[in-house]
Amino acid sequence: ETMINQIAAGEVIERPASVVKELVENALDAGAGRVEIVTAGGGLNLIRVSDDGSGIAADELELAVSRHCTSKLSTDIHDIRSLGFRGEALPSIGSVSRLTIRSRMASSDAAVEIRVEGGTVSATRPAASNRGTSVEVRDLFFATPARLKFMKGERAETTAINDVVKRIAIAFPGVRFSLSGSDRTALEFPEVDDAAGGRLQRIAQVMGAEFPENSIPIDAVREGVRLAGHVSVPSYSRANALQQYAYVNGRPVRDKLIGAAIRGAYADVLPRDRNAVTVLFLTLDPAHVDVNVHPAKADVRFRDPGLVRGLIVGAIREALAKAGL
Numbered sequence: 001e002t003m004i005n006q007i008a009a010g011e012v013i014e015r016p017a018s019v020v021k022e023l024v025e026n027a028l029d030a031g032a033g034r035v036e037i038v039t040a041g042g043g044l045n046l047i048r049v050s051d052d053g054s055g056i057a058a059d060e061l062e063l064a065v066s067r068h069c070t071s072k073l074s075t076d077i078h079d080i081r082s083l084g085f086r087g088e089a090l091p092s093i094g095s096v097s098r099l100t101i102r103s104r105m106a107s108s109d110a111a112v113e114i115r116v117e118g119g120t121v122s123a124t125r126p127a128a129s130n131r132g133t134s135v136e137v138r139d140l141f142f143a144t145p146a147r148l149k150f151m152k153g154e155r156a157e158t159t160a161i162n163d164v165v166k167r168i169a170i171a172f173p174g175v176r177f178s179l180s181g182s183d184r185t186a187l188e189f190p191e192v193d194d195a196a197g198g199r200l201q202r203i204a205q206v207m208g209a210e211f212p213e214n215s216i217p218i219d220a221v222r223e224g225v226r227l228a229g230h231v232s233v234p235s236y237s238r239a240n241a242l243q244q245y246a247y248v249n250g251r252p253v254r255d256k257l258i259g260a261a262i263r264g265a266y267a268d269v270l271p272r273d274r275n276a277v278t279v280l281f282l283t284l285d286p287a288h289v290d291v292n293v294h295p296a297k298a299d300v301r302f303r304d305p306g307l308v309r310g311l312i313v314g315a316i317r318e319a320l321a322k323a324g325l
């Protein structure tokens with residue numbers, strides 16, 4: 001079992017940022033309004049994600065760290081509203097680290113705690129905690145030294161963690177996020193009103209207050225696929241593509257097709273070594289997109305890639321032209 005979980009961990013948990021992603025997604029799935037992340041040593045020494053969500057029942061804590069135990073299974077794979085659904089993350093993380101989960105449901109006046117060390121699960125025991133869940137991961141990959149050797153160093157891992165938090169935060173403007181700890185960089189995104197322009201406020205928090213002023217709004221529909229968001233004016237470009245954020249039906253994705261389409265749209269106005277700053281939200285019939293290509297769930301496969309590519313290129317070019325650029 002530990003072996004199977006470690007193999008799964010190789011798929012799902014590539015680096016500390018993958019742990020942060022899984023734990024933050026779990027907090028959001030639990031309906032958190034506040035997600036607090038603390039890291040040390042680029043996440044290799046410590047990752048702690050605390051939330052004020054639903055909490056986990058005492059008698060379900062052990063299940064939560066067991067393989068393929070998810071409380072989120074939906075009958076229709078295309079109608080997955082939660083971010084997680086495989087029941088793989090916690091057992092995977094527990095198999096390669098020292099994991100402690102402490103949780104208290106709103107309806108309960110006592111918290112419970114469970115520990116997993118390199119796959120060995122301890123008995124659930126009483127603990128002290130506020131409402132919600134706190135998941136602490138220490139010594140990531142101590143149980144798989146080969147994987148540990150692949151880590152790029154504290155700086156690179158810290159940057160990747162920041163990136164993950166930013167990507168998710170843009171999709172959840174109504175949730176407060178904070179990232180802190182001994183790792184130099186810190187983030188603080190106070191919650192904003194999701195409806196009244198909240199999304200743009202969150203975009204400004206994450207991407208910088210100058211971004212909205214240096215961008216053009218996009219809103220286009222083609223054959224039932226909607227593309228909305230903001231794209232930078234050519235003068236506001238970057239040497240790397242780190243500041244290109246993309247979402248498909250509300251989930252953060254990293255997709256080659258989307259990146260290539262953005263590049264294509266700017267081909268006439270940006271040199272090859274410059275990258276536009278973009279935040280794009282694609283909304284389409286869930287049956288027309290597969291977001292489950294990889295367990296880490298960042299890739300997507302569109303049923304009609306040409307349509308999506310054409311929509312992105314066309315909408316950005318049109319917006320640039322309208323702005324006289």
Ligand code: ADP
Nearest residue numbers: 026030064070071084085086087088089090133
């Ligand atoms: P999945 O998210 O795919 O269901 P995970 O291994 O990430 O699988 O989590 C297992 C289960 O543990 C979840 O289905 C959920 O019931 C519970 N869980 C994990 N994290 C939290 C959290 N922060 N708050 C409430 N429940 C949680």
Ligand code: MG
Nearest residue numbers: 022026084089
């Ligand atoms: Mg999960």
